[in-house]
Amino acid sequence: MCLAIPARIVELEADKAVVDAMGNRFKAKTTLLPQARLGDVVLVHAGFAISLVDEEEAKKTWELFAEIESFEKTPNKLSG
Amino acid sequence: MLDRIVNAQHQIDDACKQLDRPVTIMEVCGTHTVAIFRSGIRSILPASVKLLSGPGCPVCVTDQGYIDAVLELTQRDDCLIATYGDMIRVPGRHGSLETLASKADVRVVLSSEDALQLAKDNPGKTVVFIAVGFETTAPATAVAVKEAAGQDVENFCILSGHKLVIPAMRALLSGMNDRIDAFLCPGHVSVIIGFGAFGEIVDEFRRPCVVGGFEPVQIIEALAEICRQLASGQVQLKSIYSAVVTEKGNTAAQTIVAEVFEPVDGYWRGLGKIPASTLALRERYRRFDAFERFGLADQPGQDDSGCRCGEVLCGLIDPPQCVLFARQCTPQHPIGPCMVSSEGTCAAWFKYGRRD
Ligand code: SF4
Numbered sequence: 001m002c003l004a005i006p007a008r009i010v011e012l013e014a015d016k017a018v019v020d021a022m023g024n025r026f027k028a029k030t031t032l033l034p035q036a037r038l039g040d041v042v043l044v045h046a047g048f049a050i051s052l053v054d055e056e057e058a059k060k061t062w063e064l065f066a067e068i069e070s071f072e073k074t075p076n077k078l079s080g
Numbered sequence: 081m082l083d084r085i086v087n088a089q090h091q092i093d094d095a096c097k098q099l100d101r102p103v104t105i106m107e108v109c110g111t112h113t114v115a116i117f118r119s120g121i122r123s124i125l126p127a128s129v130k131l132l133s134g135p136g137c138p139v140c141v142t143d144q145g146y147i148d149a150v151l152e153l154t155q156r157d158d159c160l161i162a163t164y165g166d167m168i169r170v171p172g173r174h175g176s177l178e179t180l181a182s183k184a185d186v187r188v189v190l191s192s193e194d195a196l197q198l199a200k201d202n203p204g205k206t207v208v209f210i211a212v213g214f215e216t217t218a219p220a221t222a223v224a225v226k227e228a229a230g231q232d233v234e235n236f237c238i239l240s241g242h243k244l245v246i247p248a249m250r251a252l253l254s255g256m257n258d259r260i261d262a263f264l265c266p267g268h269v270s271v272i273i274g275f276g277a278f279g280e281i282v283d284e285f286r287r288p289c290v291v292g293g294f295e296p297v298q299i300i301e302a303l304a305e306i307c308r309q310l311a312s313g314q315v316q317l318k319s320i321y322s323a324v325v326t327e328k329g330n331t332a333a334q335t336i337v338a339e340v341f342e343p344v345d346g347y348w349r350g351l352g353k354i355p356a357s358t359l360a361l362r363e364r365y366r367r368f369d370a371f372e373r374f375g376l377a378d379q380p381g382q383d384d385s386g387c388r389c390g391e392v393l394c395g396l397i398d399p400p401q402c403v404l405f406a407r408q409c410t411p412q413h414p415i416g417p418c419m420v421s422s423e424g425t426c427a428a429w430f431k432y433g434r435r436d
Pocket of ligand 1: 386387388389390392399402403404405406409410414415416417418419420426
């Protein structure tokens, strides 16, 4: 549950964003990262953007996340 | 990429020859635990380098007393419990959230915001958000509490079990586990608190603290940096995860956490009571405190299942040293939280490490 996922901000209205991580879109808030702008890649944790990330780093983390997610999909895990 | 790995490997070999003694490095982040196992890094390290997994999984470090308080809430029919998924299978004396959800409604949420929304959608119930997690997660809870206060959502409250990593590192070094030579510091906690925060561990305990990313090459370079520091005797604070982590961290997040919470003494599984290690709501937000609202006590719990998670979390034993490991205790039938959580050390050993 400590996982943070890099995702690109594809919509932004006040502190409410829609972000995209590897084609998955979900809601996130930018309350904790007021400097975030449309198009930025941000690290999202528990529904909040917590930092800016560079593209290179984001790509590497997406790969790792894909693996951890497949681990989490084993029957021992409910998503969190 | 490969040359960077080989280079780091050489640095580790050289440093270990120079040191000529075993080196113990602890990671304090569940994602690092999984990333280290997955990458197979252990198999390419010299035998003298021992990697330990510390108290880095938020569900695992949560004391049994807190779990019992959560389970007590399931006996009320006026509550709706909102929890991150990992908590739901942690066993208590009489069952888990999943099996005990007889009267109370238990919902898995992905964010504190979802929990707050549940409160707005269910005015007839009190929504209790099971707020666990380290510095990375606490800001999200703080935002929800502030919003609840601003919008007068009085049927929302939180059971705060948020924990702080640095007090736990101090507790380990202050006698619980003095084998630890250095820390691979948690990347996402550092995003919030900034890598500078680990300076006190370096200064006071003379242990290298290196913040690393989660890619195999980033991890092995962090380990190489640690070994190099140990061999040269020049202990330092360093972040090699500069794409994400800054020295000062996320100050907006720090500000809101400081406004909503204050650090108090708290109980950890295995580590016991640690001063100023747990976040409790400040006076101004106390009306959102589920401990107060329901008269629950945050006291140490008893776990007599034979589970040795406490020792695993302190790096005193590896999971296979627990007699229940992979026999009675498996990811399908977890006896302790370290097997429940995908970031738990026992789960990582079960999945990746049994041939180690
Ligand atoms: S193997 Fe199971 S019972 Fe043993 S310490 Fe790990 S979680 Fe606890």
